[in-house]
Amino acid sequence: MSSKSVHAAIVAQHLRKSVRDAAGELVVLDDVSLELARGGSLAIVGPSGSGKSTLLGLLAGLDLPSAGKVWIEGVDLFALDEDARAALRAARLGFVFQNFQLIEHLDALHNVRLALDIAGGRDDAASSAQDMLRRVGLEGRERRRPGVLSGGEQQRVALARAFVTRPALLLADEPTGNLDAATGARIIDLMFELQRQQGTTLVLVTHDPQLASRCDVVLELQAGRVVRLAPSAPNRP
Numbered sequence: 001m002s003s004k005s006v007h008a009a010i011v012a013q014h015l016r017k018s019v020r021d022a023a024g025e026l027v028v029l030d031d032v033s034l035e036l037a038r039g040g041s042l043a044i045v046g047p048s049g050s051g052k053s054t055l056l057g058l059l060a061g062l063d064l065p066s067a068g069k070v071w072i073e074g075v076d077l078f079a080l081d082e083d084a085r086a087a088l089r090a091a092r093l094g095f096v097f098q099n100f101q102l103i104e105h106l107d108a109l110h111n112v113r114l115a116l117d118i119a120g121g122r123d124d125a126a127s128s129a130q131d132m133l134r135r136v137g138l139e140g141r142e143r144r145r146p147g148v149l150s151g152g153e154q155q156r157v158a159l160a161r162a163f164v165t166r167p168a169l170l171l172a173d174e175p176t177g178n179l180d181a182a183t184g185a186r187i188i189d190l191m192f193e194l195q196r197q198q199g200t201t202l203v204l205v206t207h208d209p210q211l212a213s214r215c216d217v218v219l220e221l222q223a224g225r226v227v228r229l230a231p232s233a234p235n236r237p
Contacts, residue, residue, distance in 0.1 A: 007038070007074075008035050008036060008037055008038065008071075008073075009036050009037060009038040009039070009040065009072070009073060009168065009201035010034075010035070010036050010059060010070070010071070010072055010073075010169060010201065010203065011034070011035045011036075011069075011070070011071040012033055012034050012035075012058070012059060012068065012069070012070045012071075013033050013068055013069050013070075014031050014032075014033055014067065014068040014069070015029055015031070015032040015055070015058055015065050015067070015068035015069075015070070016029055016031060016032075016065060016066045016067040016068050017029040017051070017054055017058065017063070017065050017066050017224075018066045027224055028051050028054050028224050029051045029054055029055055029058070029065075029221075029225075030224045031068075032051075032055060032068070032221075032224075032225070032226055033226070034219055034226075034229060036201060036203065036217065037201075038073075038168070038199070038201055039199045039200070039201055040201055040202075040216045040217065041192075041195065041201070041203075041204075041214070041215040041216045041217070042202070042203045042204070042215055042216065042217045042218075042219060043204055043205075043206055043211065043212035043213075043214075043217070043218045043219070043232065044056065044203065044204065044205045044206075044219050044221065045205075045206060045207070045209070045212050045218060045219070045220050045221070046220050046221035046222055046227075047222065050221040050222055050223060050224065051221050051223075051224040052205045053173055053205060055205075055221070056173055056203065056205050058070060059171065059203060060089060060093060060095070061077045061078070061080075061085040062089075065078065072088065072092065072093075072168075072169060073092065073168055073169075075088065090118045090119045090120070090165075091119055091120070091165075092167055092169060093167050093169050093170070093171060094161075094162035094163060094165060094167035094169070094170040094200070095162055095170070095172070096155070096158050096159060096162050096170065096171075096172040096173070096175045097158065097174075097175075098173055098174035098177035098178055100146070100151075100154045100155055100158050100178075101158065102154055102158060102161075103146075104145065104146055104147060105145070107142065107143045107144055107145050108133060108138060108142050108143070108144055108145075108146075108149070108157045108160075109126070109129050109130060109133065109142040110129075111146070111161055112129040112132055112133060112157065112160045112161045113125050113126060113128075113129040113164075114161070115161045115162070115165050116128060116129065116164060116165060119165045128164055129160070129164055130142060132160040132163060132164040133156075133157070133160050135160070135194070136156040136159055136190060136194075137156060138153060138156055138157065138160070141153065150183075151178055151179050151180075152183035152186065152187060155175065155176075155178075155179060155187050156187070156190070159187070159190060159191055159194065163194045163198060163200070166198055166200075167200060168200065168201060169200070169201045169202075169203065170195065170200050170201070170203070171204070172191070172202070172203070172204035172205070173204070173205045174206060174207070175187065175188070175191065175204060175206075176188060176206075176208065176211065177207075184208075188211055188214065192214060212232060213233055214232075215232055216231065216232065217229065217230065218230060218231075218232045
């Protein structure tokens with residue numbers, strides 16, 4: 001990795017992921033490289049089955065590559081053991097998922113506070129979680145469990161949980177996939193607003209070309225290979 005790359009938020013070099021079954025080897029990702037500056041945003045796009053979610057999982061250290069390397073803020077991700085990767089995720093990464101991934105028996109406040117507890121706990125965890133829920137427009141809904149919240153409200157809780165630790169890097173997998181167009185647009189506006197306020201680096205997977213155009217850079221995959229890695233055509237409000 002170059003000295004310039006050391007100062008990037010995330011760097012991937014020559015990532016490859018293959019799996020083997022009775023039919024032989026299936027290459028899911030093949031020679032994928034990227035680099036994203038701190039505070040930047042990257043959209044990963046491509047048809048279903050092109051390797052988008054696999055790439056996101058590798059960038060998070062949730063899966064191991066067959067070959068290649070990833071650095072997060074200069075840390076060689078796959079030089080760490082599983083426990084150290086989990087600790088790095090807790091301290092430096094935030095996640096937003098298509099299906100929200102909230103804990104059903106916890107109310108909104110405790111879903112958000114859990115992220116702080118996992119990251120090591122803070123004396124002001126309760127007030128920090130409360131403040132983040134207020135920032136995403138859920139003041140007065142803190143004691144509601146996910147089952148009584150709308151899809152848009154659940155994704156707001158998920159955003160609050162992701163941003164409450166002030167992560168260096170936020171990874172989002174189809175963050176509007178389960179939302180109607182109007183609600184999804186509001187969630188995306190909120191996500192980019194929080195990203196700008198905190199200076200967070202953002203990597204997201206999406207099928208939505210309008211959402212992709214909100215990012216600084218677009219990486220397009222087809223059959224596991226990069227066919228485009230370029231600045232987006234801006235479509236920012």
